[in-house]
Amino acid sequence: xxxxxxxxxxxxxxxxxxxxxxxxxxxxxxxxxxxxxxxxxxxxxxxxxxxxxxxxxxxxxxxxxxxxxxxxxxxxxxxxxxxxxxxxxxxxxxxxxxxxxxxxxxxxxxxxxxxxxxxxxxxxxxxxxxxxxxxxxxxxxxxxxxxxxxxxxxxxxxxxxxxxxxxxxxxxxxxxxxxxxxxxxxxxxxxxxxxxxxxxxxxxxxxxxxxxxxxxxxxxxxxxxxxxxxxxxxxxxxxxxxxxxxxxxxxxxxxxxxxxxxxxxxxxxxxxxxxxxxxxxxxxxxxxxxxxxxxxxxxxxxxxxxxxxxxxxxxxxxxxxxxxxxxxxxxxxxxxxxxxxxxxxxxxxxxxxxxxxxxxxxxxxxxxxxxxxxxxxxxxxxxxxxxxxxxxxxxxxxxxxxxxxxxxxx
Amino acid sequence: xxxxxxxxxxxxxxxxxxxxxxxxxxxxxxxxxxxxxxxxxxxxxxxxxxxxxxxxxxxxxxxxxxxxxxxxxxxxxxxxxxxxxxxxxxxxxxxxxxxxxxxxxxxxxxxxxxxxxxxxxxxxxxxxxxxxxxxxxxxxxxxxxxxxxxxxxxxxxxxxxxxxxxxxxxxxxxxxxxxxxxxxxxxxxxxxxxxxxxxxxxxxxxxxxxxxxxxxxxxxxxxxxxxxxxxxxxxxxxxxxxxxxxxxxxxxxxxxxxxxxxxxxxxxxxxxxxxxxxxxxxxxxxxxxxxxxxxxxxxxxxxxxxxxxxxxxxxxxxxxxxxxxxxxxxxxxxxxxxxxxxxxxxxxxxxxx
Numbered sequence: 081x082x083x084x085x086x087x088x089x090x091x092x093x094x095x096x097x098x099x100x101x102x103x104x105x106x107x108x109x110x111x112x113x114x115x116x117x118x119x120x121x122x123x124x125x126x127x128x129x130x131x132x133x134x135x136x137x138x139x140x141x142x143x144x145x146x147x148x149x150x151x152x153x154x155x156x157x158x159x160x161x162x163x164x165x166x167x168x169x170x171x172x173x174x175x176x177x178x179x180x181x182x183x184x185x186x187x188x189x190x191x192x193x194x195x196x197x198x199x200x201x202x203x204x205x206x207x208x209x210x211x212x213x214x215x216x217x218x219x220x221x222x223x224x225x226x227x228x229x230x231x232x233x234x235x236x237x238x239x240x241x242x243x244x245x246x247x248x249x250x251x252x253x254x255x256x257x258x259x260x261x262x263x264x265x266x267x268x269x270x271x272x273x274x275x276x277x278x279x280x281x282x283x284x285x286x287x288x289x290x291x292x293x294x295x296x297x298x299x300x301x302x303x304x305x306x307x308x309x310x311x312x313x314x315x316x317x318x319x320x321x322x323x324x325x326x327x328x329x330x331x332x333x334x335x336x337x338x339x340x341x342x343x344x345x346x347x348x349x350x351x352x353x354x355x356x357x358x359x360x361x362x363x364x365x366x367x368x369x370x371x372x373x374x375x376x377x378x379x380x381x382x383x384x385x386x387x388x389x390x391x392x393x394x395x396x397x398x399x400x401x402x403x404x405x406x407x408x409x410x411x412x413x414x415x416x417x418x419x420x421x422x423x424x425x426x427x428x429x430x431x432x433x434x435x436x437x438x439x440x441x442x443x444x445x446x447x448x449x450x451x452x453x454x455x456x457x458x459x460x461x462x463x464x465x466x467x468x469x470x471x472x473x474x475x476x477x478x479x480x481x482x483x484x485x486x487x488x489x490x
Numbered sequence: 491x492x493x494x495x496x497x498x499x500x501x502x503x504x505x506x507x508x509x510x511x512x513x514x515x516x517x518x519x520x521x522x523x524x525x526x527x528x529x530x531x532x533x534x535x536x537x538x539x540x541x542x543x544x545x546x547x548x549x550x551x552x553x554x555x556x557x558x559x560x561x562x563x564x565x566x567x568x569x570x571x572x573x574x575x576x577x578x579x580x581x582x583x584x585x586x587x588x589x590x591x592x593x594x595x596x597x598x599x600x601x602x603x604x605x606x607x608x609x610x611x612x613x614x615x616x617x618x619x620x621x622x623x624x625x626x627x628x629x630x631x632x633x634x635x636x637x638x639x640x641x642x643x644x645x646x647x648x649x650x651x652x653x654x655x656x657x658x659x660x661x662x663x664x665x666x667x668x669x670x671x672x673x674x675x676x677x678x679x680x681x682x683x684x685x686x687x688x689x690x691x692x693x694x695x696x697x698x699x700x701x702x703x704x705x706x707x708x709x710x711x712x713x714x715x716x717x718x719x720x721x722x723x724x725x726x727x728x729x730x731x732x733x734x735x736x737x738x739x740x741x742x743x744x745x746x747x748x749x750x751x752x753x754x755x756x757x758x759x760x761x762x763x764x765x766x767x768x769x770x771x772x773x774x775x776x777x778x779x780x781x782x783x784x785x786x787x788x789x790x791x792x793x794x795x796x797x798x799x800x801x802x803x804x805x806x807x808x809x810x811x812x813x814x815x816x817x818x819x820x821x822x823x824x825x826x827x828x829x830x831x832x833x834x835x836x837x838x839x840x841x842x843x
Contacts, residue, residue, distance in 0.1 A: 207787075356804070356814045458815070459787070461808040489809055490785070
């Protein structure tokens, strides 16, 4: 059975006019309408079905009738086999490769010693300045330095890691397709390709070193763990997952820290509460992740068989994009979802996804964000947003503030 | 007699006694501060057993929290064996602490030290162990009420308690008793110690700089804290601000200035809000602090006084970038917070962990 978009979404012609630029600037109006009118709908510019409500996202992410698939632009960027887009034995092997360092017991062992000194050192560089652009000077550097050191990339500068994730991001989310389903902007992948070449130039020698002399870095463990004596995983096999890390795992804790701060700045009395009582930081982060989910619409599933969902017939082999950032603004679950509210009932949100492809780094990332904010409020308890500068959010696949200017008395 | 198990210790508890008191009587620490149900510091989760919430106010312990198994340890009475655990950040709950005890104090001194303000010394029948900055409860004769007063003592001054009492117009304890009829030789029922307005443990005290701001008789616990802090680290920087309305409200100025003779890092700063007097700072003590200290990063702070002063102090400390977890507060709130009509000096405290 085949199902055309025209048949299932006869009243959704307004979607024909939706552009990537519009979605990247502010995806919320389009998705609000999708949630109301068609929680599972074919969006022409994306060339794919989109799940926009919590119910449909959960169903797609956890149903045995679906399995993982990487988005076309994601696959073009990362190659195969990226952990987010594979299934079965390869997925099991890649999860078993990355998970040991991300288990809660293991994270508890190292995360404080890893992140706290990094956050403190960054703060020392500007805490007496009385002003800072927190995204570039704190949120992103805490994130990339922490994960960089964990991976074994101690010698790669913060700004290089930040540059890599930004370029991989633009490539990964270069999702627009034309009427034939072809990439509308193929040149948009070229800079990502250059970034990957730079990454390989740095990481190849490290892989060669760790192949001969196993180290304590995560990538060294990826090469050796679970392999027969004398064998390592092939570098081509792990590179797609290295790119997953160098994009999402590097970028998103920084997005989460910055979005939480913007949310708290929008509620000065709640900022005050969190500054006064650091035990509220995890709750503030959780609401920040709901309010502006960093992985807004970057993952997908594909039907393994014909499926009828939300009134839509999907033939086998139909990809569906998961819009977790939209699901987390569903009015069925959240009153005034576009408002940041520390005290809203702490319902589980979908910022880390669901099912067997849910984020493997959830525990690690939450602690990185927590420690970063604890240290920021400890050093600068009188932090205020610099209201002479605007805060602009950007991104459809991945979303967060592009800058965040703050001031304080020194 | 139900037993309460908290933090791996079993404690006998009479059914007419709040859980908190039974734990403290057995020397088991549970975070606590106001002991009148208003601050929520002593919230516990009842893991098994039943409690009577008694007078726990709904403002502090809502219906949803009760349904979820939370209780205010300072109010809840056990109806059965209980297992409880501290709610929220466990902190150092369960450690051994100075047991809460009932002792008798004999008044050895009643001294008018300032306008409407008395120093009362109570000689105890036996020594009472406490941490400087904690408070005791006095039983008001003939009415069954209790009132809370901070100790101005250091820990080794454990046989004669020093209290600073300010008369509150119409106050059950102060106007009718402590500032009126109280006489040398009178015996007073004392329960204590209570509260957590205390210094870090000696091993955790690195001698860092400190700021203390007291309003009125909020000076009392700071006198004990400051002397203890200076005894630990004689060279440390410590600025003690005393905010009052007028010159007639100041007391112990010479005593506190004299502390500076042996401790060059100590500064005592009286501040008058309503009077201009040569040689004495004018304004609010919290503003005096921000004028004097350009940067308080790495400092710790202690605030004791009426709630607006304490709030202003928190803001002043943060403005000078003192870390919130280093800010300790003790608020005076009216004793009628739980429903009686007569305001009296009363201490409740919340500490920023």
